[in-house]
Amino acid sequence: MTELRVVEEDFINLNPLQTGGRTTPDVRKAVNSFIDGYSVCDWCLGDVNTIKNPDIQGLRDDIGKFLGADEVILTNGCREAKYAVMQAVCKKGGKVLADVNRHYSTDVAAELAGLKMEFVQNSGSPEFKIRAEDYAKRIDEVSPDLVLLTHVDGNYGNVADAAKVGAICRKKGVPFILNAAYSAGRMLVDNKKIRADFIACSGHKSWAVGGGNIGLLGVNNDFKDKVLKRSSEYKNKILGILGCSARGSSAVALLNSFPSVKKRVKDWGKEVKNAQWFANKMLSINGVELIGENPHQHDLMQFSTPVFYEISQKHKKKGYFLYKFLEEKGVRGLKAGRTKNFKVSTYGLGMEKLKYVFEVFREAAKL
């Protein structure tokens, strides 16, 4: 069989894709128990979203309250949630206005839905911030069918002002989708304040969910008929997600991770404090700069690190020296070969590990 993966067991993992998706023991036990294909369908009532044993229906209700969304459905992932909205809300050939910091899957979903992308620019180097107020002007210029905001982007870890964009979209009467892949599940995202029409979430990115792909789509009442439209022939099946989406153990994983997610969002302030501590320490290393919002408001952060690039120019392992050195010290999650700049996530590590990780980087800078 495949070599076993021991990244979480044997290393401190800094990979931003992975830190919010670490599973809890409850999730691991539940996934193992529901591991076989279509296991959640033992008591199917015609749609995975309405299954009561295990209680997927109750889970969706609870997550709806948690997010402040009128209805929540399971999807295969965040991108599939975005696609479901785009194809339902926009006219063919229409426009999606998004922040330029968006994830690539936003563009791909729009392209598959036959839509054109328009952008709100960021503030440029070094912070690359999205100014919520820029949406107002761009909405007037572009007349989009849909506005998308990446709540926290995956490049800089900037936290955008979603409530302000929400207010602008309400005022302008444009449907608004919040990509909460890096926010909901880590921090409290309360749509009663943001007033987005749609929230797209990533289970495997930010809800401690293992066992395959899963996402969530929150939809407000105004758009339920349109976006949660049923197939004309099969009244149980939501058209935009091809009926049942996360039809395996991932649904049970989410069911079992949700209690821990509800708890952990309360610690978000501590996570941000830890992230800021780590960012500031890194800035003390010769020439290191933070690429993104400073003071930083999220565990995902990008650094410019000319010092490591200089070392790589004379080191016998070349660009791989940094990855290798970290690995020897028990730290993983950087892209192998990168030295000029890189991204890390401090999520869930706690101060003791972060202190150690910083010491490892400091040592590496002396090589």
Added chain:
Amino acid sequence: MTELRVVEEDFINLNPLQTGGRTTPDVRKAVNSFIDGYSVCDWCLGDVNTIKNPDIQGLRDDIGKFLGADEVILTNGCREAKYAVMQAVCKKGGKVLADVNRHYSTDVAAELAGLKMEFVQNSGSPEFKIRAEDYAKRIDEVSPDLVLLTHVDGNYGNVADAAKVGAICRKKGVPFILNAAYSAGRMLVDNKKIRADFIACSGHKSWAVGGGNIGLLGVNNDFKDKVLKRSSEYKNKILGILGCSARGSSAVALLNSFPSVKKRVKDWGKEVKNAQWFANKMLSINGVELIGENPHQHDLMQFSTPVFYEISQKHKKKGYFLYKFLEEKGVRGLKAGRTKNFKVSTYGLGMEKLKYVFEVFREAAKL
């Protein structure tokens, strides 16, 4: 946490959705090890399909050879594979010609792609067979953009003559997709003989894959440019599946189930023999009829069982008596409440268990 699922551990499971998706110990170990979100992406090269560690690229090559398809990609499931083909191959408002025994997800995928369904009828009661030759006439009548055949349908477990439909489609010059959800992974499906342009497979239905959703799409060279088209901006990302699909432990599950699948398809003859033995035994119970092909060629079968309906009319547990009786005897997988007719799958159970299951049904018929 959720109550643990013990269906496979404590019961003989006859649920047709589930028997081909039972995991092996290797799969369970691997999924557990790769359980965290985005675990397969440790060594991402820009697309989950090209990852070499774990060797998803090699797996796709091997499955391509196994299926006789020029290229195989991972999808979220069989329905998502069908949708990827339909939206790429058919013009908007075009027609899909399918067998009337098709799975509901065929219709839903066509509807989402903005297509109209046309049908090839079956032979009616009691066999409900699809006659491959009927496709020729219907193609002439309908001029479809795409022809779909459900290789083995999920209602009757009839095995259609895919090679004959393939030959007709080649002759008529119409693209042909084979829905192999209940065939590939159980029996050997060799597309060198069938000559379909596309094969859609269900990992969790027939490839012993746990850990979430996964499917496969086999594409022949003629259609690679169209169906595996990359996003215009992101050259690594296949547009029709929104870039990366099965981006979790399900990919590792398939990697570890495939060796057992390659082996088990060789035992398909024995599986069919066992299924026929069971079907014939059931027919010995008062009034029981097989709904579908007879002699039966697949482990999935449907019975008409007036005897159980009659018992339910006077039993204190009413329609639930049968489910309850089976459960007490350690047999699961029938829909609770059903007595007039039901579906079972004999897949992978072996003669000893099948003999026991038959005895349980015989006893139930005496209640």
